[in-house]
Amino acid sequence: MPKLSISLLVFYLVFLCFASAQGTVPTFQYQSHHGALSLVGQEPARTSTTVIPTVLVPVTLSFDAQKAKGKDFVLETNADVPRILRSPVFTKFDFGSSGTTQYLDAMLRATFPSPQDWHTSLGKPVVKPLQITVPVGDGYVLSSKTTGTYLAMVDVEFLEREIFKRIPHQEGKLVIAVTHNTAYYAYGDATVCCSWGTHGVDPATGNSFVIGSYLRSVPSIVEDRDIQPLTEQIAEFALDPLHNPLAHGVAGVAPSPSENVVPAWMRPVPADNTASGCGGTGVAARYTLLEPTDTNPRSELPVSQPWIAASNGVSWHVQNVALLSWYLGAPNGLGSTFSFPDAHALTAPAAPCPALVAGAASTSAESTATEIPWDGPSNGHQLIGYWTGRGPKNSVFRLRDVPSQWDTVIVAFAIPDRSGPEGTLRLFIRPGLDLAQLKDDIAWLKSRGKKVMISLGGGGRYFTLDDPQNIPNFISSVTDIVSEYGFDGIDLDFETPSLVLRPGDSDFRHPTTPSIVNLITALHQLREHFGHDFLISLVPEGPQLPAGYASYGGQFGSYLPLLWGVRDILSFVDVQDYNTPPLEGLDGEPHQLGGVDYHLAVTEFLLHGFYVGRDSRYYFPPVPANKIAVGFLVGATTPKIVSKSIESLISGRLPAGTSYRLHRPAGYPDMIGAMFWTIDADRLDGNSFSNTVGPQLHAQPMAK
Numbered sequence: 040m041p042k043l044s045i046s047l048l049v050f051y052l053v054f055l056c057f058a059s060a061q062g063t064v065p066t067f068q069y070q071s072h073h074g075a076l077s078l079v080g081q082e083p084a085r086t087s088t089t090v091i092p093t094v095l096v097p098v099t100l101s102f103d104a105q106k107a108k109g110k111d112f113v114l115e116t117n118a119d120v121p122r123i124l125r126s127p128v129f130t131k132f133d134f135g136s137s138g139t140t141q142y143l144d145a146m147l148r149a150t151f152p153s154p155q156d157w158h159t160s161l162g163k164p165v166v167k168p169l170q171i172t173v174p175v176g177d178g179y180v181l182s183s184k185t186t187g188t189y190l191a192m193v194d195v196e197f198l199e200r201e202i203f204k205r206i207p208h209q210e211g212k213l214v215i216a217v218t219h220n221t222a223y224y225a226y227g228d229a230t231v232c233c234s235w236g237t238h239g240v241d242p243a244t245g246n247s248f249v250i251g252s253y254l255r256s257v258p259s260i261v262e263d264r265d266i267q268p269l270t271e272q273i274a275e276f277a278l279d280p281l282h283n284p285l286a287h288g289v290a291g292v293a294p295s296p297s298e299n300v301v302p303a304w305m306r307p308v309p310a311d312n313t314a315s316g317c318g319g320t321g322v323a324a325r326y327t328l329l330e331p332t333d334t335n336p337r338s339e340l341p342v343s344q345p346w347i348a349a350s351n352g353v354s355w356h357v358q359n360v361a362l363l364s365w366y367l368g369a370p371n372g373l374g375s376t377f378s379f380p381d382a383h384a385l386t387a388p389a390a391p392c393p394a395l396v397a398g399a400a401s402t403s404a405e406s407t408a409t410e411i412p413w414d415g416p417s418n419g420h421q422l423i424g425y426w427t428g429r430g431p432k433n434s435v436f437r438l439r440d441v442p443s444q445w446d447t448v449i450v451a452f453a454i455p456d457r458s459g460p461e462g463t464l465r466l467f468i469r470p471g472l473d474l475a476q477l478k479d480d481i482a483w484l485k486s487r488g489k490k491v492m493i494s495l496g497g498g499g500r501y502f503t504l505d506d507p508q509n510i511p512n513f514i515s516s517v518t519d520i521v522s523e524y525g526f527d528g529i530d531l532d533f534e535t536p537s538l539v540l541r542p543g544d545s546d547f548r549h550p551t552t553p554s555i556v557n558l559i560t561a562l563h564q565l566r567e568h569f570g571h572d573f574l575i576s577l578v579p580e581g582p583q584l585p586a587g588y589a590s591y592g593g594q595f596g597s598y599l600p601l602l603w604g605v606r607d608i609l610s611f612v613d614v615q616d617y618n619t620p621p622l623e624g625l626d627g628e629p630h631q632l633g634g635v636d637y638h639l640a641v642t643e644f645l646l647h648g649f650y651v652g653r654d655s656r657y658y659f660p661p662v663p664a665n666k667i668a669v670g671f672l673v674g675a676t677t678p679k680i681v682s683k684s685i686e687s688l689i690s691g692r693l694p695a696g697t698s699y700r701l702h703r704p705a706g707y708p709d710m711i712g713a714m715f716w717t718i719d720a721d722r723l724d725g726n727s728f729s730n731t732v733g734p735q736l737h738a739q740p741m742a743k
Contacts (some may be wrong), residue, residue: 043278048321053301055078062240062247064091064213066280071367074623076299077291079143080159083151088337091578092194093129094209095120096202096216098189101172104179104652112180114191116219118169119253123217126266126355128273129161132348134380142357143277148276150362151372159277168612171201175414175652176540179586183258183628188220190258192620195237195250203244214241215247217269221252222261222340224620225284225326226534229582231596234327234337235268239282240276241296249276260621260630262342265357266317271330271341271358274379278363280445290316300633301366304389307331317392322366329360329606330496332384337639339621346380353728363686390527407569408725410442411699413737417488420736421711422717422729423613423668425494428469435471436719438480438491442726445718448478449530451577452497453520462504462513462561464495466520483523490573493520494530498618502537504561505553513561517638518568528574528610531558531601534595534618537580538601545591547651547659559604566608574610577602578670578714581619584612589657591652599651599659601621609666613714616641617672625649626699632675638684642669646688646704664709667740671713671728673720678731684731685713689739712736 048359068075076270081087091253096409097116105112123129127142132147144160147153178193191739202216209650224232236251251269254261276282281297304318332343345356357380364370365377368388378385423554426444428435441448456463468477481491495517496502506515517529541552587596602612619629624640624649631637645667651657669688671681683694691706693699715721721728 053227059070061245061577062280063075063209063211063245064247064280065089069361069363069372071370073302073367074300076243076301076363077279077281077297078147080147083153083157085477086154086157088156088160090160090162092162092212094206094212094214095123095166096206096214096489097166098198098202098218099168099170100178100192100193100218100221102178102180103172103691104175104592104595114180114189114219114221115215116253118219119219119255120166120256123253123266124164124533125353127348127357128215128266128269129164130350131479131652132350132355137379139508143273146274146360146362146379146581149374150364150525151375156425157384159211163552165408166222167604169202169205171198173197174592175590176595176605179590179595181258181589181629183199183629186256186258188256188258188709189268190261190621190629190737191218191221192229192232193221193223194227194457195225195234196284197709199225199237199241199248199250200243203246203248206244206246209245209345211335212247214246215273216248216250218714220254221457221519221623222259223250223252225240225299227594228255229586229620230535230580230618231326233341234329235263235271236340237284237328237421239280239284239501242283243310245573247276247280249273260629260631261340263340264345264719267343267345267358268341269358271360272328274358275323275330277330282321285492289707302368302389303392303394304331304366305392306585307385317525318389319395323362330358331365331389332359332378334639338633339626344381344384348380360388361385361442363387394429398669408727410726410728411444411730411734413443413733414487415737418737418739419665419711419741420739422733422736423447423449423611423714424451424721424729425449425451425714426718427451428472429717429719429723431723435469436722437472438477439483441484441718442729443730444726446490446735447492448484448718449492450526451494451496451717452500452532453495453498453517454622454728455502456516459516460512462509463516464513464520465516466493466524478524485525485527490527490574491525492528492530492576493631494578496531498532498534500534500537502533503554504557507553507557507560510557510561513558514564514568517565518715521569527571527572528576530576530578532578534580535597537596538583539594540600542592542599544600544655546591546659547587547591547596547599547603547654550604552597552600555597555600555604557651559601561606563608575608576610578610578615579612580615580722581641582621584614584620585619585641588625588653591654596651602662603659609621610644610663611666611668611711613668613670614641614645615670615672617670617675617716624699628698630699633681635680635687635694635697638669638680639697639699639701642667642702645668646707664707665711668714669712671715671727673715673717673724678727681713681728681732684734707741
């Protein structure tokens with residue numbers, strides 16, 4: 040059967056989005072000075088009670104990724120149902136000034152100074168259990184060897200589609216689907232992580248729904264508990280019931296026109312005074328539906344201080360959420376508090392986000408901090424960075440002005456040329472940069488002993504090389520770019536959904552996915568053409584390489600056959616530790632971004648070797664340490680964390696508080712060093728990373 044054309048598919052999805060935009064639960068319009076917003080229930084002026092019939096769907100998940108261990112792995116949810124029914128989701132609790140009622144009703148009553156007899160509650164649910172199998176490309180499981188606990192990581196759009204293949208249109212009802220100990224990533228991309236669920240209107244069935252997780256006996260990296268994830272999604276659903284989560288993940292498909300839009304807001308500055316960042320223009324953050332009350336910006340799993348509801352000796356962890364008054368700036372008609380249930384969680388309205396205000400200019404300014412110069416001989420360690428040419432206040436930053444601590448500079452990007460045949464790439468640089476100057480600057484840097492490479496691809500760029508007849512297009516276009524500008528080599532940054540393993544492609548040593556097979560062939564031909572000194576590097580996202588330990592298929596481990604296929608011509612590989620979901624390390628414990636432990640665990644997969652998909656039939660051997668660097672994101676970590684991570688990996692000397700123990704206690708002295716996205720951001724930040732990590736690497740001796 041022929042596939043639907045992209046245009047027909049987009050038309051069909053747009054039709055579904057608009058046809059089902061109203062959902063299956065009652066909603067009313069609140070008129071704010073920013074426009075009309077849809078909310079769950081009936082308007083307060085009616086002073087009536089709305090009871091929403093509910094379908095509770097406990098979803099038991101089994102994972103194909105775990106079958107390499109010789110048995111099915113199941114996260115069973117039915118045992119959580121009695122607990123959920125006794126919780127504030129369905130049972131009345133004392134919420135102070137909001138009354139003794141359910142969580143949803145209490146939150147809405149805190150939103151509006153309501154008459155005593157205005158209520159919106161969930162009816163006693165009909166329970167419809169489901170069991171869904173998660174394929175290797177749509178999720179994996181983290182386990183803790185110490186505690187014997189588990190946490191699943193699942194594609195939330197995959198789960199939504201699977202649920203509503205089985206649950207038809209439920210007129211007038213709300214579908215609440217619950218999983219056990221499960222976190223989610225979005226848009227089919229495990230780097231867009233993490234949330235505890237989603238909500239809105241399913242475009243295929245028109246059902247109003249909430250997907251959440253119930254947490255019980257979880258690994259130590261999880262701080263939320265029991266119904267906290269579920270109450271977070273219920274609260275966000277109440278304040279944006281016509282949200283269409285699937286539409287955001289499909290290129291060319293617009294969100295529902297009925298979705299609520301609020302003024303662009305900034306996250307509150309957390310207690311540790313780390314950067315807050317922009318949250319978006321919706322209720323909760325756009326990508327992972329995080330609440331403004333989620334306070335740990337460097338933790339991938341949501342973390343916030345819960346409100347505790349207690350009854351008969353049982354305590355429930357309930358999510359503190361931002362009310363409409365927080366997003367809108369306390370307009371007339373809303374209550375005087377900004378958060379619920381704890382009015383002290385947010386004590387002032389949201390600050391506006393200039394970056395998302397139409398017409399706002401960039402306010403970034405270059406720091407006055409000076410660079411620490413470096414002109415010594417190479418000791419084998421390298422400071423590697425990407426350059427985009429972004430200067431302060433949208434000005435340009437010439438390649439010639441890259442600080443001298445940087446040993447290898449990677450120009451971003453040569454992108455897939457959509458106007459040309461498959462496999463063709465073209466140079467794309469920031470507007471305002473002069474191509475003739477670029478060529479001169481490359482030659483200038485090379486004359487000072489620096490290496491300059493061109494990165495192919497980039498985030499958000501889809502690359503494919505499915506047809507072997509198009510290999511010459513790739514080789515020709517890359518050859519032209521390298522030759523024209525004098526690059527020393529190429530860096531491969533083909534991110535998800537590029538290079539996704541096809542079903543049945545299970546052996547990294549003998550790949551069958553055409554794009555990967557053809558790309559390996561093309562890289563060998565390029566190396567043969569340019570000679571032994573031609574540099575080739577790989578910069579996979581976390582799902583594309585170290586996640587291949589937990590699961591092998593789809594995006595997971597997709598760079599492993601590429602790395603294996605070019606191992607004889609590879610210059611170096613540097614995993615993007617910043618584009619990496621929580622992973623289980625070789626120590627049998629889960630780790631997430633935010634500290635030294637994570638960088639040690641992720642990097643040692645390559646340094647030590649591992650069983651792909653935890654399958655003893657497929658062992659990926661160690662990559663030589665002198666071909667490995669560690670990838671960091673300026674702004675998502677600190678120079679101190681990077682410095683400690685590099686010191687630990689190279690010397691084996693671990694800082695106090697580190698839980699991960701290297702399999703090689705003496706460390707890996709030959710490891711190249713560190714890569715950063717980007718040199719531009721570091722320069723705007725006063726060269727804080729290059730001034731710290733550069734001298735550290737240049738003073739660190741290589742193994743003899």
